[in-house]
Amino acid sequence: MTLQEFTQIFPEAQHFKIKRSKFIFYEGDKPAYCDFLISGNVQIFKYDSNANEITLNYFTDGSIIAELAVIENIEYPATARCISDVELLRCPISEFHKKLKENVDLNQLILKSLLEKMKILNLTINRTLTMDSLQRVSHFLYHFPLDTCNLKHHQIASMLALRPETFSRALKILRETNAIEVEKTCIKLLQKEKLIEFF
Numbered sequence: 165m166t167l168q169e170f171t172q173i174f175p176e177a178q179h180f181k182i183k184r185s186k187f188i189f190y191e192g193d194k195p196a197y198c199d200f201l202i203s204g205n206v207q208i209f210k211y212d213s214n215a216n217e218i219t220l221n222y223f224t225d226g227s228i229i230a231e232l233a234v235i236e237n238i239e240y241p242a243t244a245r246c247i248s249d250v251e252l253l254r255c256p257i258s259e260f261h262k263k264l265k266e267n268v269d270l271n272q273l274i275l276k277s278l279l280e281k282m283k284i285l286n287l288t289i290n291r292t293l294t295m296d297s298l299q300r301v302s303h304f305l306y307h308f309p310l311d312t313c314n315l316k317h318h319q320i321a322s323m324l325a326l327r328p329e330t331f332s333r334a335l336k337i338l339r340e341t342n343a344i345e346v347e348k349t350c351i352k353l354l355q356k357e358k359l360i361e362f363f
Contacts, residue, residue, distance in 0.1 A: 174198075188245070189240050194239055205250070207244070217322055228274070299362060300325075302343075303363040
């Protein structure tokens, strides 16, 4: 969904700026708003039984954040945290539900958004269940839309269900083949198509 599409449907939406590291919502909260991400990056994560952070997804510009919880009016199943400074538009959930019942364009945009997130989920499941560590890292870097400079290596490792040291070893292999370049926390793709050879 584009910013223009969202503002046409929800002209009364309020503009918010949220600083990096601040939380948008916590797991277990009930949605009060529909949030549209104008700019910035948002991490969606849960904690496992050992209090380790497990990253489920990242949202970037043009995303509706956790729309399924908003549509179903259920508790958020995970926590959302800004990993950069964020700007978003916020529409009250009551207004969102009203428009959802009467606006065909909104229904189509929501369906498109949900299908895109299902596609990402399918890629994640396939990667986690069927690939070794080098394949996971290569597959992730090939498909992942975000600028990895905004992510710490342990956050990416968490997304891939890998230990940080295992993730670092995979990066070293890819760096030696000139597929990527690593500068501090930034991972730059030098030859994106070369990554396909590894998965």
